[in-house]
Amino acid sequence: MNANSPDFQKLRVAALESRRADDMARLIERHGGVAHVSPSMREIPIRPNRAAVDFAYRVITGQIGVVILMTGVGFKFLLSAIEGDVDRQRFLDALSDITTIARGPKPAAAMKEVGLTPTYRVDEPNTWRELLQLIDRQVPVANQHVGLQEYGVTNPSLIAGLEARGATVETVRVYGWDYPEDVGPLEANLRAIIAGERDVLLLTSAHQVVNLLRLAESQGLVAPLREAL
Template sequence: MSENLPLSGVTVGLTAERKADEFAALLTRRGAHVVLGPSMHTVPLPEDGELAAATTDVLSGPVDVVVAVTGVGFRGWVEAADHNGVGDRLRESLGSATLLARGAKARGAVRGVGLADPWTAPTEESSEILEYLLAGGVSGKRVVVQVHGDPMTEFRERLTQAGAEVVAVPVYRWTDPVDLAPLDALIDAVIAGEVDALPFTSAPAAANLFGRADRTERGAALRQAMRERVLVASVGPVTAKPLEAEGVPYSMSERARTASLVTLLETRLPSPG
């Protein structure tokens, strides 16, 4: 039986909010025991608040370049514009620009709202989009960036320094989870040596895990456990940045996909028996 359950006897902690159930299902089908402790909560911005104001800003002038960072964020932006009666104007404005997507999901969202197929970063990293834009020159261009909770400050500053006018479109932001009890329980389990692996799928989830531990005076113990006793894994280099900042060793999946993270755990964790 264990041959078909490569993660039998393994406990995996998940800090993800979005698609946590899907991730957990992949793990449990392989025999893992999953401890859910979402470390963040995604809050869509009100349609009549920041997002609407940003859309008005975008429509106030011609757009030269559009950067779609996340599929759910870009799609949500256009849907909110439709709700507010400016969806057609927004599509027309964005459709006349050079379209760039961070990855396959963002590309699918761009195409899904009726826009042309965008150039997509092969590594699905924002840094590659930045390099692409800077190599082509952005001086005098108006660049719209759909941000995803993380304000992408450095990304935007680099474009501004290169002479671009940058318009940020914040579609949602991140806060602490509504219910902190599961997160606190996960932190305690990691410190107690009851968790074998912590795979991360977003940088905010990793950062908020450390933040909550620090606010509850468990930060040092959590970091020690993650450095010494836990297989820490990241879905990509952006997600890994908070881990690097905390000096926590980590492994990285070959592809920026949840299934690839699961494969990594199967490879790196001890076989059952």
């Protein structure tokens, strides 16, 4: 692909997007590529999740003053995890009374679905770095208890950054990641990459790489995959 070209020039593009696979395929094709999109992961909610229930009670009782929502699906899983143990409306009302930060458009949209608007929304590209920049500009967190809804895995850099600014960080993990229910398309893309039948590998998250390597390892294909990449 020519660095000065605005499109893929008919290159064969492997992408590992899951929830928005169709959108990714259209995006690649709109930019002149031949799309080969294979979902690589799915979110698995943690159930039962006593930690989520405890987290919600701490928000309701005013023990957490700032809540950071990292993903839209995570916020939805959080609401689902506390159902039956915590009054949903009391929790939502408590969130509306404190400072809330949405990492990007998806958690903001999930909040809107239940009648909430985040106090702040992180600028694009919506990484933990932009989140900390927002906090430096607008959200003093020194001596505050900050609730952090995590996304599948812990982000030690973000936690360290918050703690360096004087916050006490209380994390809540509501889901993990696994393979998609059908790994056939992912395996097909894996073997096509190794065979030289893909020109570009398009990634949008680190865990896509993790699952691709896990699948390669399970089939004894790590070495040829690394060589192909």
